[in-house]
Amino acid sequence: MKLSKELFSFLQSKEIQVDIVRPSTTYWQDAWRRLKQNPVAIASLILIVLIILVAIVGPLFSPYSYSAQNFDSTNQGPSAEHWFGTDGLGRDLFTRVLHGARISLSIGFVASLLTLGVGVLYGGIAGFAGGRVDNIMMRFVDIMYSIPFLLWVIMMMVYLKEILPENAGLISIYIALGLVFWLPMARIVRGQILSLKEQEFILAAHTIGASRWRILIRHLIPNCVGPIIVTATLAIPEAIFTEAFLSFIGLGVSAPKASWGMLASDALTSLKSYPHLLFFPAGAICITLLAFNFLGDGLRDSLDPKMRK
Amino acid sequence: MEPLLQVSELEVQFGTYAGIVKAVRGVDFKIFPGEVVAIVGESGCGKSVTAQTIMRLIPSPPGKITGGSVQFNGEEIFKKSERQMRKIRGNTIGMIFQDPMTFLNPVLNISTQVTENLRVHKGMSIHQARDRAVELFNLVGIPEPKLRLKQYPHQFSGGMRQRVMIAMAIGCDPKLLIADEPTTALDVTIQAQILELLKEIKERLDTAIILITHDLGVVAGLAERVLVMYAGQIIETGTIDEIFSTPAHPYTWGLLKSIPRLNMKKGQKLTPIWGQPPDLLSQLATCPFLPRCDYAMEICTREMPEPFGRNLVKCWLKHPQAPHVQYNREVS
Amino acid sequence: MAQYLHDTPILEVKNLKKYFGQRVSTGKTKHPQDETPDMASGDKPKILPEKQKRLFGAGGGAVKAVDGVSFTIKTGETFGLVGESGCGKTTIGRTLVGLYKPTEGSVIYKGVDLSKATGALRIRNRRQMQMIFQDPYASLNPRMTVGDIVGEPIDIHGLASNKNERQERIQQILDLVGLNPEHINRYPHEFSGGQRQRIGIARALAVEPELIVCDEPVSAVDVSIQAQIINMLERLQNELDLTYMIIAHDLSMIKYVSDRVAVMYLGKIVELVYSENLYANPQHPYTRALLSAVPIADPEVERKRQRIILEGDVPSPINPPSGCYFHTRCSSALPICREIEPEKTDLGDGQWVTCHNL
Ligand SMILES: Nc1ncnc2c1ncn2[C@@H]1O[C@H](COP(=O)(O)OP(=O)(O)OP(=O)(O)O)[C@@H](O)[C@H]1O
Numbered sequence: 001m002k003l004s005k006e007l008f009s010f011l012q013s014k015e016i017q018v019d020i021v022r023p024s025t026t027y028w029q030d031a032w033r034r035l036k037q038n039p040v041a042i043a044s045l046i047l048i049v050l051i052i053l054v055a056i057v058g059p060l061f062s063p064y065s066y067s068a069q070n071f072d073s074t075n076q077g078p079s080a081e082h083w084f085g086t087d088g089l090g091r092d093l094f095t096r097v098l099h100g101a102r103i104s105l106s107i108g109f110v111a112s113l114l115t116l117g118v119g120v121l122y123g124g125i126a127g128f129a130g131g132r133v134d135n136i137m138m139r140f141v142d143i144m145y146s147i148p149f150l151l152w153v154i155m156m157m158v159y160l161k162e163i164l165p166e167n168a169g170l171i172s173i174y175i176a177l178g179l180v181f182w183l184p185m186a187r188i189v190r191g192q193i194l195s196l197k198e199q200e201f202i203l204a205a206h207t208i209g210a211s212r213w214r215i216l217i218r219h220l221i222p223n224c225v226g227p228i229i230v231t232a233t234l235a236i237p238e239a240i241f242t243e244a245f246l247s248f249i250g251l252g253v254s255a256p257k258a259s260w261g262m263l264a265s266d267a268l269t270s271l272k273s274y275p276h277l278l279f280f281p282a283g284a285i286c287i288t289l290l291a292f293n294f295l296g297d298g299l300r301d302s303l304d305p306k307m308r309k
Numbered sequence: 310m311e312p313l314l315q316v317s318e319l320e321v322q323f324g325t326y327a328g329i330v331k332a333v334r335g336v337d338f339k340i341f342p343g344e345v346v347a348i349v350g351e352s353g354c355g356k357s358v359t360a361q362t363i364m365r366l367i368p369s370p371p372g373k374i375t376g377g378s379v380q381f382n383g384e385e386i387f388k389k390s391e392r393q394m395r396k397i398r399g400n401t402i403g404m405i406f407q408d409p410m411t412f413l414n415p416v417l418n419i420s421t422q423v424t425e426n427l428r429v430h431k432g433m434s435i436h437q438a439r440d441r442a443v444e445l446f447n448l449v450g451i452p453e454p455k456l457r458l459k460q461y462p463h464q465f466s467g468g469m470r471q472r473v474m475i476a477m478a479i480g481c482d483p484k485l486l487i488a489d490e491p492t493t494a495l496d497v498t499i500q501a502q503i504l505e506l507l508k509e510i511k512e513r514l515d516t517a518i519i520l521i522t523h524d525l526g527v528v529a530g531l532a533e534r535v536l537v538m539y540a541g542q543i544i545e546t547g548t549i550d551e552i553f554s555t556p557a558h559p560y561t562w563g564l565l566k567s568i569p570r571l572n573m574k575k576g577q578k579l580t581p582i583w584g585q586p587p588d589l590l591s592q593l594a595t596c597p598f599l600p601r602c603d604y605a606m607e608i609c610t611r612e613m614p615e616p617f618g619r620n621l622v623k624c625w626l627k628h629p630q631a632p633h634v635q636y637n638r639e640v641s
Numbered sequence: 642m643a644q645y646l647h648d649t650p651i652l653e654v655k656n657l658k659k660y661f662g663q664r665v666s667t668g669k670t671k672h673p674q675d676e677t678p679d680m681a682s683g684d685k686p687k688i689l690p691e692k693q694k695r696l697f698g699a700g701g702g703a704v705k706a707v708d709g710v711s712f713t714i715k716t717g718e719t720f721g722l723v724g725e726s727g728c729g730k731t732t733i734g735r736t737l738v739g740l741y742k743p744t745e746g747s748v749i750y751k752g753v754d755l756s757k758a759t760g761a762l763r764i765r766n767r768r769q770m771q772m773i774f775q776d777p778y779a780s781l782n783p784r785m786t787v788g789d790i791v792g793e794p795i796d797i798h799g800l801a802s803n804k805n806e807r808q809e810r811i812q813q814i815l816d817l818v819g820l821n822p823e824h825i826n827r828y829p830h831e832f833s834g835g836q837r838q839r840i841g842i843a844r845a846l847a848v849e850p851e852l853i854v855c856d857e858p859v860s861a862v863d864v865s866i867q868a869q870i871i872n873m874l875e876r877l878q879n880e881l882d883l884t885y886m887i888i889a890h891d892l893s894m895i896k897y898v899s900d901r902v903a904v905m906y907l908g909k910i911v912e913l914v915y916s917e918n919l920y921a922n923p924q925h926p927y928t929r930a931l932l933s934a935v936p937i938a939d940p941e942v943e944r945k946r947q948r949i950i951l952e953g954d955v956p957s958p959i960n961p962p963s964g965c966y967f968h969t970r971c972s973s974a975l976p977i978c979r980e981i982e983p984e985k986t987d988l989g990d991g992q993w994v995t996c997h998n999l
C-alpha cells in the first residue's frame with residue numbers, strides 16, 4: 001500500500017503535552033463520591049438530616065406543649081389527634097418525643113464536639129511530642145480506660161449534680177460524657193500522628209523551618225481527618241445511648257424535660273397496659289443509633305486513605 | 310522449534326474509580342525453551358500485569374482479561390480450571406518476585422515453606438523434600454543449609470530471602486521461570502550476587518527465564534532477547550545486541566540516551582525524554598509515544614503504527630516510505 | 642557538572658557520629674534484626690563489646706548509623722555520597738539539615754558550628770540548607786495544594802510582603818522547575834512521580850537556599866524521567882549558584898552528577914575522590930567491588946567484564962566488625978585489617994582513602 005508523501009513529513013511544532021490529565025478531585029470530592037456509592041450510608045444520612053430537621057422545627061408546629069398536662073386524655077393510644085398517643089399525665093407523646101430528640105441529639109453532638117476538641121488535641125500533642133511526654137499522657141489514658149466507663153460517668157453525674165444548680169442536669173451530662181468520650185479519640189489520633197510524623201512530608205516541613213505548632217495544625221491533624229470524623233460520628237450514637245441509659249436509671253435530665261431515655265424509663269411502670277409509651281421513644285433511639293452507626297461505617301470506608309490510589 | 314510460551318493479543322484492564330485502566334493493550338510474544346527474555350519498560354507500563362496474567366494471578370475484580378490467549382506448552386492457560394492452574398504454578402512455571410517478604414509467610418519456618426511445594430508437586434516424602442531443600446540451598450549459595458532451613462524469614466537478609474525464593478522457584482525444575490524485578494530491592498553488591506546466580510541457573514538447568522526489569526544494565530548482563538514495553542504494548546523486540554546497538558524505536562533511543570553510564574566521557578550529556586509517561590486511563594488511537602517523540606510525523610497523529618519488520622517495531626519510522634533516521638547514542 | 646568556582650568550604654563536617662537507640666525506631670521499616678550479619682550465629686544473642694555495654698546497657702545496642710565521618714563541601718560543587726542500603730547516607734543528610742541531632746561531632750556551616758548557633762543566625766543557617774527527599778509520593782502533604790506547598794516556606798520566613806508578591810514568587814519558582822502556573826491549585830496526587838519531584842524541588846527552592854541535600858532525588862522516579870530531573874538540577878545549580886550534596890546508591894548516576902564522590906560503607910566514608918578518578922582509578926577495595934557490581938547497559942562490556950563478587954552481606958551497624966569494617970568481605974584483607982582501623986591516606990587535592998592495603 002502506497003501512502004501519500006506528506007504523511008511522512010516530520011511535525012513542525014507540536015504542543016508538548018506536559019500535563020497528566022487526571023480528573024482534579026480533592027480529598028472531599030473523592031470521599032463524597034465513594035460515600036454516594038454506599039446506599040445504606042446515604043439513606044442514613046438523609047434520615048439523620050430529617051430527624052434533625054424535625055427535632056428543630058417539629059415542636060414549633062405541634063399544637064401541644066411538651067409539658068402541658070391534660071387529665072381528660074391520659075394514656076391514649078395513637079390516634080389522628082395524638083399521633084403517638086398520650087402519657088399518664090395526658091401529655092402528647094409525639095411532642096415529647098420531638099423534644100426528646102432535641103435533647104438526645106444535642107447531647108450526642110455536644111459530646112462528640114467535646115471529644116473532637118479534647119481528644120484530637122490531647123492525642124495530637126502526645127503523638128507529636130513523643131518520648132516521655134507521650135508515655136505519661138498515654139498512661140493517664142490507660143488509667144482512665146481501666147475505670148469502667150459507666151461507673152465513671154455515674155460518678156461524674158452524681159458529683160456534678162452536687163456542685164451544679166438544680167436545673168443543670170443537661171450540662172452535667174454534657175460534661176460527664178465529654179470527659180469520658182475523648183479517650184478513644186485521643187488514642188486514634190495519637191496512633192495516626194505517630195505513623196505520620198516519620199513521613200517525609202513532615203521532615204520536609206521541619207527543614208523549611210515550620211514551627212512545631214504549625215506542623216501539628218497544618219500538616220499532621222489535617223491528615224488524620226478521616227479517622228477523626230469517623231470516630232466523632234460514632235461517638236454521637238454512643239453518647240445518645242449512654243444518656244438514654246443514664247436517664248433510664250434515673251440520672252438523666254430532670255422532669256418535665258424529656259429525653260428519649262427518660263420517656264422510655266417513664267413508660268416502664270405501665271409497660272403491660274400501655275406498651276406504645278415505650279415503643280415510640282425506644283424506636284426513635286433505635287433508628288437514630290442505627291442511622292449514625294451506618295453513616296459512621298460508610299464514612300470510614302469512604303474516608304479511608306488506604307482505598308485511595 | 311515449538312515455542313514454550315506463546316502470548317497473543319493479550320488485553321487486560323482494571324476497573325478503578327478513576328475509570329478503566331487498560332494495563333495491557335494487545336501484547337504478543339513467544340518464549341522458546343531455554344532462552345532468557347527481558348521485558349523492560351518504565352513503571353506502570355504493564356510488565357507485572359503481563360507476567361501475572363501468564364500465571365493467572367490477576368486479582369479479579371478489579372482486573373479483567375478482556376482478550377487474547379496464553380499458550381504454555383501448546384495448552385491454553387485461560388481454559389484451565391483453578392485446580393489445573395495450581396498444578397502449573399510453582400511447578401512447571403516458577404516465579405520470583407521483587408519483594409520476597411510478601412511471598413514468604415513470616416510465621417512458618419523456611420523448611421516448611423520450601424518443602425511444601427516439593428511435596429505437593431513432586432509427591433516427595435518429608436525426608437526426600439528436606440534433602441532436596443538442602444541440595445537447592447547449596448545450589449543457590451546459602452551456607453549451612455541445615456541450620457538455615459530451621460530459621461524464619463525475618464532472620465534472613467534481603468539477599469538471602471531472594472535466594473530462598475529462587476530455591477523455591479527452581480525446586481520443581483520448572484520449564485519457565487518468571488522473575489519480576491528480582492534485584493530491584495537489593496543492593497548493588499547483593500544484586501550482582503543474585504544476577505550471577507541466575508546466570509548460573511540458566512546455564513545449569515536450561516530453564517527459560519522471563520526477566521522483568523527497568524534496569525537496562527541488568528538486561529545487558531543477563532538476557533538474550535528483549536521486549537520493550539510502553540503503555541501496555543510491546544513496541545520493539547530484538548536480541549540484546551540489536552536493542553543496544555541498533556535500536557529502532559524512538560522510545561528505546563530515548564531510554565538508552567537518558568541513562569548515565571559509568572564509562573561515559575567527560576562532558577557527555579544526558580538527553581532526557583520529554584514529557585510524562587502516558588496515562589493508561591486514556592484510550593489510544595495513535596502511537597502512545599507521540600506526545601514525547603522527537604521524530605513524530607504527520608501520519609503518527611492519524612493512525613496507530615502496526616508492528617514493522619522482524620523485530621515488530623511499532624513505529625511509523627520503520628515504514629518503507631518514512632525518512633531514514635539514524636540512531637546515535639553518543640550524540641550530546 | 643559545573644566546575645566549582647571557589648575552593649572555600651561551605652560546609653565542614655567533623656567526626657560526625659549518629660547512633661540510634663534501638664527502641665527509637667518507630668516508623669522505620671528496616672529493623673536491625675533484618676540484617677543478620679553472620680549466618681551461623683542465627684538467633685544466638687550477640688556478645689556486646691565493652692564500650693557499647695557502657696553506652697547503652699547490656700540489653701540492647703545502638704545502631705551506629707553514622708560512625709565518625711569528616712568531609713568538607715566546597716562552595717558551588719556537587720558532592721556525591723554513595724553506598725549500599727543502610728550504610729547511613731540518609732542519616733548524614735538529615736543530620737546536616739538539622740533533622741537529627743548528632744550524637745557526636747560537629748557540622749560547621751560557613752564557619753559557624755550549627756549545634757552552637759542560636760537565634761537569628763541559626764534560623765538563617767537552617768534556611769540556607771534545604772533537602773530534597775527520595776519518595777515523591779510521601780514527601781508532599783496530600784492535603785495541600787501545590788501553591789500552598791511552595792508558598793509555605795515563603796509564609797514562614799516572610800519572604801513576600803503581600804499576597805500578590807507571594808503569588809508571583811510561587812509562579813516564578815514553579816516556572817523555574819518546569820511546572821505550569823495552572824498547577825498551582827492542584828493536589829499532589831494529580832501529578833506523576835517526576836512532576837511531584839519537581840514540586841519537592843520547588844519547595845526547597847522557595848526558601849532561597851545555598852546548599853541542597855538531595856537524598857536519592859531520582860531513584861523513585863521513572864527511568865525516562867530521571868534525566869529530566871538531573872538536567873534540571875544542573876541547570877538550577879548554574880542559575881542559582883547552588884551547592885549540592887547528592888545521595889544515591891546508583892554509582893553511575895553519582896559519578897555522572899558529582900564533582901567529588903564519597904563512598905560509604907557501614908557508617909564510614911572509605912574513599913573520597915574526584916569523580917573522574919572514581920572510575921579510572923578506584924583505590925579502596927570496596928569501591929572497586931562496587932564499580933564492578935554495577936550493571937552496565939552495554940552487552941559488549943557486560944560480556945567481557947570480570948566481576949568482583951563480594952561474598953556475604955553487609956554486617957549489622959549495631960555490631961560492626963573490628964578493625965577495618967570492610968575486612969569481613971574484602972578480598973585483599975591483611976591480618977592487620979582485622980585489628981586496626983586504617984588511617985586516612987591522603988591522595989592530594991582533598992582526596993583520600995582509608996585502607997591498609999593500597
Ligand atoms: N490490582 C490493580 N488494580 C488496579 N490497577 C492495577 C492493578 N494492578 C496493576 N494496575 C495498573 O496496571 C498498570 C500496569 O501495572 P504493572 O504493575 O504491570 O506495571 P509494571 O510495568 O510492572 O510497573 P513497575 O515497574 O512499577 O512494577 C498500572 O497502571 C497499574 O496502575
Ligand SMILES: Nc1ncnc2c1ncn2[C@@H]1O[C@H](COP(=O)(O)OP(=O)(O)OP(=O)(O)O)[C@@H](O)[C@H]1O
Binds near residue numbers: 731890
Ligand atoms: N530513626 C531511626 N531509628 C533507628 N534506626 C535507624 C533510624 N534511621 C535509620 N536507622 C538505621 O540506621 C542505619 C542507616 O540508615 P540510613 O537510612 O541512613 O541508610 P541509607 O544509607 O540511607 O540507606 P538506603 O539506601 O536504604 O536509604 C540503618 O541500619 C537503619 O536501620
Ligand code: SF4
Binds near residue numbers: 599
Ligand atoms: S510512531 Fe511516530 S510518534 Fe511513535 S515513536 Fe514512531 S515516530 Fe515517534
Ligand SMILES: [Mg+2]
Binds near residue numbers: 356357358489
Ligand atoms: Mg511491576
Ligand SMILES: [Mg+2]
Binds near residue numbers: 730731732
Ligand atoms: Mg536512604
